[in-house]
Amino acid sequence: MLQSIYRLLIELTNGKWTSAMLHKFANSKSSKIIIPSFAKIYGISQDEMEKPLEEYESLHHFFIRNLKPGSRTIEEEPLSIVSPVDSIIEDIGEISAAKTITVKGKVYSISEMLGNEEAMARYEQGKYMIFYLSPSHYHQIHSPVAGDVINQWTLGRKSYPVNKLGLTYGNNPLSKNFRKITEIKHHSGTMAVIKVGAMFVNSIETTYTGTSLKKGERMAYFTFGSTVVLLFEKGTVNLLPNITLPYPIKYGEKIGTLVGQE
Numbered sequence: 665m666l667q668s669i670y671r672l673l674i675e676l677t678n679g680k681w682t683s684a685m686l687h688k689f690a691n692s693k694s695s696k697i698i699i700p701s702f703a704k705i706y707g708i709s710q711d712e713m714e715k716p717l718e719e720y721e722s723l724h725h726f727f728i729r730n731l732k733p734g735s736r737t738i739e740e741e742p743l744s745i746v747s748p749v750d751s752i753i754e755d756i757g758e759i760s761a762a763k764t765i766t767v768k769g770k771v772y773s774i775s776e777m778l779g780n781e782e783a784m785a786r787y788e789q790g791k792y793m794i795f796y797l798s799p800s801h802y803h804q805i806h807s808p809v810a811g812d813v814i815n816q817w818t819l820g821r822k823s824y825p826v827n828k829l830g831l832t833y834g835n836n837p838l839s840k841n842f843r844k845i846t847e848i849k850h851h852s853g854t855m856a857v858i859k860v861g862a863m864f865v866n867s868i869e870t871t872y873t874g875t876s877l878k879k880g881e882r883m884a885y886f887t888f889g890s891t892v893v894l895l896f897e898k899g900t901v902n903l904l905p906n907i908t909l910p911y912p913i914k915y916g917e918k919i920g921t922l923v924g925q926e
Contacts, residue, residue, distance in 0.1 A: 687867070687887075689723075690722065690723045690724040690727070690887070691722055691723075691724045692722060693721060693722060695722045695723035695724070696720065696721065696722055696723070698723060699717055699720055699723060699726045700717055702723065702726070702799075703717060703726075706798070706799050706800035707800055708800055711732075712731050712732055712735045712802070713729055713731065713732065714729060714730040714731060714732055715729070724887060727799075727803060727887060728803055728804070728885045728886075728887065729802070730804070731802060731804075736914055736915055736916045737916055738879060738880035738916040739879075739916060739917065739918040741918070741921070743851060743852075743921050743922040743924070744879075744918045744920070744921055744922075745808050745809055745901060745903075745918070745919050745920040745921060745922060746806075746808050746809075746879060746880060746915065746916050746917060746918055746919060747795065747808070747913045747914065747915050747916065747917050747918075747919050748795065748805050748806050748807065748808045748857060748883075748892055748894070748915060749795050749797055749801070749802075749803075749804075749805055749806070749892055749915050750797070750801045750802040750913070750914045750915055751795035751796055751797045751801055751892070751912075751913060752795070752796045752797075752798070752910045752911065752912055752913070753793060753794070753795055753796075753907060753909060753910065753911040753912075753913055753919075754794045754795070754796045754891075754909065754910055755792075755793070755794040755909065756791070756792070756793050756794075756903060756907060756909070757791070757792055758789065758790070758791060758792075759774060759787050759788060759789055759790050759791070759792055759895070760789070761788060761789055763775055763784055763787070763788050765792050774787055774788075774895070777843075777858065777893070778845060778856065778858075778895075779817070779819045779845075780815075780817065780845075783815065783845075783847060783856065786853075786854055786897050787856065787895045787896070787897060787898075788898065789898045790895060790896045790897045790898045790899075790900070791895075791896040791898075791901055791903060792893060792894065792895050792896070793893070793894045793903070793919065794891060794892075794893050795891060795892040795893075795894075795913075796891050796910075797886060797890050797891065797892070802915070803885055803886040803887070803890075804871075804882050804884075804885045804915075805857075805859060805882070805883055805884040805885060805886065805892060806880050806881060806882050806883060806915050806916070807848065807857075807872075807877040807878065807879060807880065807881050807883050808848075808855070808857065808879070808894060808919070809848060809850040809851070809855065809877075809879055809922065810850065810851075810876075810877065810878050810879040811848040811849050811850035811851070811855075811876070811877060812848065812849045812875055812876050812877075813846060813847070813848055813849075813872075813875050813876070813877060814847050814848070814849045814854070815845075815846070815847040816844065816845065816846045816847070816870075817844075817845055818842075818843070818844050818845075819842070819843050819845070820841050820842040820843050820861070841860050841861050841862075842860075842861035842868070843858055843859060843860045843861060843868070844858075844859045844868045844870070844884070845857070845858050845859075846859075846883065846884075848877060850922060851922050851924055852897075852900040852901070852922040852923050852924040853896075853897040853899075853900035854897055854900075855894060855895060855896050855897070855900075855901075856893075856894070856895040857883070857892065857893075857894060858892065858893040858894075858895065859884055859886070859890070859892055860890055860891040860892070860893060861886075861890055862886070862890040862891070867886070867887030868884055868885075868886060868887075868890075869884060869885050869887075870883065870884045871883060871884055871885060872884070880915070880916050899923060900922065900923050900924075901920050901921065901922055901923060902920055902921050902923060903919060903920035904918065904919055904920055907919070
């Protein structure tokens with residue numbers, strides 16, 4: 665019953681017109697008036713911001729804000745893998761032989777999540793990590809490794825919430841929501857960075873140019889809260905064993921190591 669009610673409420677508030685209205689307001693100059701209260705409600709640190717609150721032109725510009733130089737440190741170990749975002753790590757696990765992952769009691773098909781049979785085959789029995797970004801987080805997305813972008817594609821239309829309630833009762837948001845997938849060829853193999861859109865606003869903007877990425881380099885940004893899913897090929901990574909879920913993390917912090925010789 666709870667699941668049915670939850671889905672009904674989301675469907676009623678996640679249509680084309682409500683999304684468009686919210687997007688228009690967030691980009692308008694009139695939205696600037698709510699930035700101070702937004703920052704206070706979500707406990708956003710003003711010390712890390714590139715600019716003072718009053719200099720942001722709209723809620724949208726505030727939400728995709730940059731940080732002051734030096735606010736984050738990128739783990740320098742050559743084979744380290746770093747968090748792509750400021751977030752909460754919600755889940756870590758192994759992709760089954762049936763090419764599925766189980767998150768909050770729900771089974772997700774990697775095939776449906778990627779929408780690409782060739783890519784899906786690469787990640788069978790590999791590893792996955794799920795990073796949830798609340799409205800309080802910095803919403804730029806950075807590359808977890810150094811490597812070359814070998815593929816990128818977009819799937820989905822609507823977006824359901826990707827918080828704990830959404831993952832538990834929603835309509836498979838990780839494989840149904842609007843999402844952009846980037847595959848990166850790195851030292852030890854290939855990984856997928858799946859950027860999953862959040863409720864109301866399907867905005868995931870790519871910011872990098874060229875075909876190669878440095879570890880920690882900015883690659884995209886979200887508008888409003890969302891989720892990043894990382895997929896790793898079998899035998900290519902050793903993830904840190906001491907991560908106790910849910911685990912708060914900042915971008916640039918180490919989450920594991922690539923397997924192989926330097």
